[in-house]
Amino acid sequence: MVDQHNNGKGKWKQLLAQVQKNELPRHIAVIMDGNGRWAKKRGLPRIAGHRSGMQSLKNMISFSHELGIQVITLFAFSTENWKRPRWEVDFLMRLPEEYLQKELPALIEKNTVIQAMGDLSQLPESTLAAVENAITETRHNTGMVLNFALNYGGRADILQAVRNLCREAKEGQLDCREIDEALFSRYLCSRDLPDPDLLIRPSGEFRISNFLLWQMAYTEFWFSQVLWPDFDREHLLQAILDYQNRERRFGGIKNT
Numbered sequence: 001m002v003d004q005h006n007n008g009k010g011k012w013k014q015l016l017a018q019v020q021k022n023e024l025p026r027h028i029a030v031i032m033d034g035n036g037r038w039a040k041k042r043g044l045p046r047i048a049g050h051r052s053g054m055q056s057l058k059n060m061i062s063f064s065h066e067l068g069i070q071v072i073t074l075f076a077f078s079t080e081n082w083k084r085p086r087w088e089v090d091f092l093m094r095l096p097e098e099y100l101q102k103e104l105p106a107l108i109e110k111n112t113v114i115q116a117m118g119d120l121s122q123l124p125e126s127t128l129a130a131v132e133n134a135i136t137e138t139r140h141n142t143g144m145v146l147n148f149a150l151n152y153g154g155r156a157d158i159l160q161a162v163r164n165l166c167r168e169a170k171e172g173q174l175d176c177r178e179i180d181e182a183l184f185s186r187y188l189c190s191r192d193l194p195d196p197d198l199l200i201r202p203s204g205e206f207r208i209s210n211f212l213l214w215q216m217a218y219t220e221f222w223f224s225q226v227l228w229p230d231f232d233r234e235h236l237l238q239a240i241l242d243y244q245n246r247e248r249r250f251g252g253i254k255n256t
């Protein structure tokens with residue numbers, strides 16, 4: 001009888017009870033990895049894994065919204081992902097439209113702000129149009145920020161910041177001695193967002209793969225073997241609890 005409380009649905013409620021609501025990570029970054037492997041394990045085509053990963057994303061977003069997370073940055077497509085087979089890239093590029101067609105009304109209802117970062121100019125026209133429309137439609141919202149990294153690379157981001165700084169210096173709009181961390185941050189494409197507090201990377205990889213490099217200087221990393229389509233609210237709560245326990249332990253000596 002007692003055991004029932006620890007099964008299935010009970011587990012996440014137990015974890016939720018341990019979470020400190022006033023010390024949630026403000027910004028969670030996620031590398032949604034392991035979709036292809038999830039499909040392969042089941043003898044399904046890779047695209048079935050991506051579709052399942054999209055369901056997992058929906059769940060994570062709605063649970064994060066309930067918890068009161070302020071910003072989520074999702075690594076949806078990296079600059080390296082163009083090297084995948086053409087049919088897979090084509091399929092992936094249709095997902096933003098598919099996702100937004102179904103989810104945008106509910107996201108607007110929840111006061112969500114949709115943002116994107118990366119070199120969007122290389123995206124197919126219809127993908128870009130759907131993303132830009134979602135950004136415009138949610139521009140004046142004030143709730144949770146969903147920031148999609150599309151054709152994003154951390155080094156490329158740093159380089160475009162350097163180029164813009166150099167140009168402004170050359171044009172005499174900027175004195176190089178003014179360049180400090182705060183100023184540099186404002187030239188990155190994450191300029192309006194706080195740095196991530198927590199990075200979640202499932203699927204057993206222990207790398208950051210050219211994701212937010214400058215911005216993750218002090219981020220806590222949470223790695224897990226779970227494949228992204230299997231990532232559920234229990235994993236999210238576990239990641240948040242691990243984050244909170246580390247914050248508690250290192251609270252006094254952070255940023256050193």
Ligand code: V0D
Binds near residue numbers: 053097148
């Ligand atoms: C595939 C798991 C939503 C990761 C999630 C183009 C792999 C599903 C979006 C999306 C992808 C992007 C922008 C936006 C709204 C939704 C998405 C890609 C892949 C890469 F404004 N899911 N999703 N984008 N997958």
